[in-house]
Amino acid sequence: MTALCRDCLLRDESLPAACPRCGGRRLLRHPDLARLAIAHVDCDAFFASVEKRDRPELRARPVIVGGGRRGVVSACCYLARIRGVRSAMPMFKALALCPDAEVIRPDLARYSAVSRQIRALMEALTPLVQPLSIDEAVLDLSGTEALHKAPPAAVLAGFALRVEKEIGVTVSVGLAANRLLAKLAVERDKPRGFAVIGAGEAAAVLAPEPVGVLPGVGPVQVRRLQALGFLTLGQLQGLSPRDAAQRLGEEGPRLVARARGEDDRPVRPGREARSVSAETTFDQDLSDSAALEAPLWRMCEKLARRLKAQDLAAGGVVLKLKTAGFAIRSRHARLAAPSRLPDTLFAAVRPLLAREADGTAFRLIGIGAQPLLPGAQADQGDLVDPEAPRRAARWAAVEALRARFGDKAVMRGRSLRR
The missing domain is CATH 3.30.70.270 (Reverse transcriptase/Diguanylate cyclase domain)
Structure with a gap:
């Protein structure tokens, strides 16, 4: 089979311009x-x-x-x-x-x-x-x-x-x-x-495409590649692994392999969680640190719920802010131990916010978990933080009350701050 009618599913070695069975022209040939x-x-x-x-x-x-x-x-x-x-x-x-x-x-x-x-x-x-x-x-x-x-x-x-x-x-x-x-x-x-x-045509098909067509190659990396003289995937395809590492860094050889259309990832049943985050856009721009903390706390609670729902934990947090002029600020901090408790997430992201609250007006705030870790690693407690399991139990109790009586049944004072 080298040809297929997508309308009636007729399969044949060769089909004319229109399907002889249904007259359809959505013919697939390869x-x-x-x-x-x-x-x-x-x-x-x-x-x-x-x-x-x-x-x-x-x-x-x-x-x-x-x-x-x-x-x-x-x-x-x-x-x-x-x-x-x-x-x-x-x-x-x-x-x-x-x-x-x-x-x-x-x-x-x-x-x-x-x-x-x-x-x-x-x-x-x-x-x-x-x-x-x-x-x-x-x-x-x-x-x-x-x-x-x-x-x-x-x-x-x-x-x-x-x-x-x-x-x-x-x-x-x-x-x-x-x-x-x-x-x-x-x-x-x-x-x-x-x-x-097809695999045999991949390199030729991809060669004229811009470097930004590859999934995961964002605007910053595109500009970096362009500054080095790489505008198309074809220009990357010719690099040897050694040259790719020298010119593009540690990830260079993998990038060049992808530019040729090479990929050995298997299909794994179940969701591949790439990111978990929560964010909100304000009705009016906010610039005061105290005013920004209330919505940030609510986003920490939302992120904690999403991590639990996906049986994941955060190994670090990412603060996202968007200015009134739509410029994005992103700041990252590692956690001492994996967690999905809003208190822990907030304690890690709050200093990041304090450094960014310099009088700039913001229209959006958000928090993400990065890297993502298995949920079984969350809030296990250790010599540095032996109280983590108790905080996890308290948070579970709060969520149980909210599930029964509504989200406003139990609230932190900081979530009420204007």
Whole structure:
């Protein structure tokens, strides 16, 4: 099989411009189509798609999912993207670009329910499903052809049709020889896309791409690479491991390998937690240290809950501040021992805030856990801090009271500070 109709799933060695069975033109052609088994599935404009599904009158209108005018865009449909709106964009900028957009507050419970439905369909294809976020996952369909009586490409095309018909949202699929190539493939053909990258063509396909196309290569690293003369992945591909280490540092050889499309990460069932954090945007800018501590404490409590829910612990904390001019400040501190107690998190992040509260007006504050460690390591207590288990027990009791009587049943005084 080197060709597949994505509309009726007809498989053939060669198909004309239109499918002879259904007349469809969404034809997939690739010499490795029958052999590739690693897939990256990404829901198209997921939050906005769920909103449009549930409110058909919005189908032809641009939709932005996000907070108030001082918040940011959580997601937007493709009609809004055509106008320049992007995720994480300040809401006032998004509305300036797209003033006729329908703005909808996020409903994470509803989106999570839809995500679970899609996940169930994935797990019917293979047990090797690794969720990456609420709207994307990577799958390994190696060895499933006998079960499904079809190669992975055909199984995935059928899955995409089923999601669209039964759940009412669309997905895009990247099929490749490894996880990195599958991720890059899915970004090449959205929405309702299906792109394929074989191992043999990976280096040639990636060579003309800018260095920033690689996942994890952010703006700071892009500028650093550009300053060294590396603008495209092809320019990185020619470096030897020794040259890569000398010119790019310890991570240089790995970066060069990824520029060639090499990736040996397996697909591991269960969530791969990349970060856990909590943040809030203020109704009015705040500059006073005491005024900033109240929302920071609430974010510490929220982060503690999220760490517990994912059975993780923080090995350190990251303070995030966004100024009135949208400049980001990020500061990090290690913890003496892994923890997921709000008191411990707050004690570590508070000195970081004190140093940054220099009169600058801030519009957002947040705290993240970095690095993430197994939850079993949290708050075990030692000679330096023997009281950690007792504090953990007290926090568990507070959470139990709140679960029964509401979040305001037990509150710290600092959370009331204006």
